[in-house]
Structures are given as C-alpha cells and as structure tokens.
Amino acid sequence: MTYSDAVEAAGGRRGGKRERLAAAAARVLHEQGMEKTTIADIARAADVPLGNVYYYFKTKDQLVEAAIDAHAQHLAGLIAALDALPTPQDRLKALVSGWVEQRELTARYGCPTGSLASELDKRDDGLDQTLATVMRVLLDWAERQFLALGRAEDARELAVALIASYQGISLLTNTLRDPEMMATEGRRLERWIDSLA
Template identity: 85%
Template sequence: MTYSGTKRGGGSSKRERLAAAAAQVLHEQGMEKTTIADIARAADVPVGNVYYYFKTKDQLVEAAIGAHAQALADMISALDALPAPQDRLKALLAGWVGQRDLTARYGCPTGSLASELDKRDDGLDQTLAKVIRVLLDWAEQQFLALGRTTDARELAVALIASYQGISLLTNTFRDPELMASEGRRLERWIDSLA
C-alpha cells in the first residue's frame, strides 16, 4: 500500500498536509527518528502551527494512519472502476510494482508502520490493522467475483502476504527487480485462478 504523498498549495488544508507528510516522513525515517519538526518541514507548515492541529507525535501517527486509509480508499475507488476482478487485481499489482524503487529504499509504507506500531502498547497497531483489513476484504471480494467461493479469503491473504513478503525482501536487498519479478508471478497466478 502506498500513501498519497504530501500535498502542497491551496487545494488541501494544513491538517491534511500534515497527515500526508507524517505518513511520508514516518515511512522514510521510521517512528523513532521522526520529529514533529521533520513533519512540519515536509508539510511546509511552521512547526509552531503543528501544535494547533496535533498536540503530540502520537496524534500525528494517528493522522498518518488516516492518510493511509484515505490513500487506500482512493486506490480502491480507482480499481473498482475497472471492468473485471482479474483486471482490478492486476492493476493492484501494477501499482505495487510501480512503487518498487520506493519500496526498495524504505519498504512498504503500511507494513513498515505496522511493524513499528506492534512494538508499542497504545492501540495504534489495531487502528492500522483496520486499514489493512480493508484491503484484505477488498481482495477477498475480487476473488469471490472470480468465482472462488470456497477459498476467496485464503487467496486474499496469500496475495497480501506475498506483497508484504516481497516488500521486505525488496527493501532488505535494495533490489526493485525482486518486486517486479514477483509481480509477474502473481499476475500468472491470478490468470490461473480465473
């Protein structure tokens, strides 16, 4: 999954820019290294203004999760415009493969954040799990539409797990071609299921 990136200019509020910047900076630097000043700089917002919208770094993390949720909703909306479930699943793969250079450098934005949040005891991991569940449920619906009524959930889990695994390997080895190769394999797999 990818975040929408930082929006600059009059088309988005400072709050939205800060949320998108938080998602971006947390992805690039991780939670421990990221400061509120880093996020303010990425959003092109004076650091003093951040506290008007978000009192703590945890509130910014929660806003970043909201940015991930919005980016996912936008992506699903675009995918749902495609005519067939097989096309939608392949377009999802193409989006992941299209982000392979970013993944090679920083890992999966949502998966990396989920891994970091799992080490904390504040419930934000469960907030992010709800976002990931939306993608999992959507993928299950695509497999159901392909006629896979008995194993649609298992196939959805396999697809998302494959993406998360290849994201980790792509990042570990800093090799975008790993993601491209796995994307091609997953396309053949989807074709075999239809």
C-alpha cells in the first residue's frame, strides 16, 4: 500500500467533504509545507468550495490536526496490510520496500510525516506531540517485529535504528534530489534485516 493509496483509503477523493479536506491537507502540507499552504490551497485540492471549509474546520491549525489524523489512518492501514504477511522479517522488509517505492515523492518533498514533524517542532501549540504519537505507533510496531525475530535484548534499539535510518535517508534523498539514494539504503536495510533473522 503506497502513501497515496493509504491516504485515499483514509478519506481521499471518495469520502465526504471532511475526509477529502483531511486527505488534501495531508497531501498539500507535504508538497508545500505549512508556511506556504493556505486554506484555499487545501480547499482547491479537495475540490471543496472555500466557504464550505469553515463548516468543517474553523482554522488552518484544525486542518493540520486533520492532516495528522490522516497520517494516523494511513499508518493504521499500512500496519494492517503488513501484519497480514507471514513473518516479522517479511513485514519489516515490506515496510522498507514501501519506503523505496515512494522514493520519487520523497526526493521532491521529503518524508510526509517527518517533514511535518520538523515544521511542527518549531511551534509551541502541542501539535508536534500529537504527531509524535503517530510516529511512536510505527516505532512500537517495528519493536514488536524485532521482538518476534527473537531480539528481546535490543528490539527497541533496532526499531529506533530502522526508523532513524529511514528518516535520515529521506532527508538526504530530498536534499540531494536523488531517489536512488533511497533505493540503495533500502537494499542495505533489507540485508540488515536478513542478518538479524
């Protein structure tokens, strides 16, 4: 399941106006960043008249919260799909493969969640902690996979290393606009996961 597939499943174009606005907020904030994004940009991307937006969301911050919820829904769908795979090794490698599939998008805009987290960290309204909760879900899931691989002693450290590697390569891929960097790191991470099994 790709990022755009999951966002669509979490609301996307088929949902009601509120869901379309939340999915559009996640997409537009990823592509433009918080400072450049306006409520009108989100309304246009959701194909919702600007005046209707205020019925659902009174402020841009409420749309940011909705975007965080869209990220949470995307992650829940992704985890459900990964959990259907037979082994923790398969699940972890599928996660990495999904990241690599998104390398062109990452090269243009960075990691959807990581980029938003970086922007929210500069504010003092608590939205950064709301997004941190979403990121902890992935970290906890990865830890459970390493535990299932028999790595009880260092499962949390391995989970942190995996997520940190992805966030780091996302930053480099975006900064240098080089999607092949992510493909190379993906192959390395798959070998690393195999070595732990």
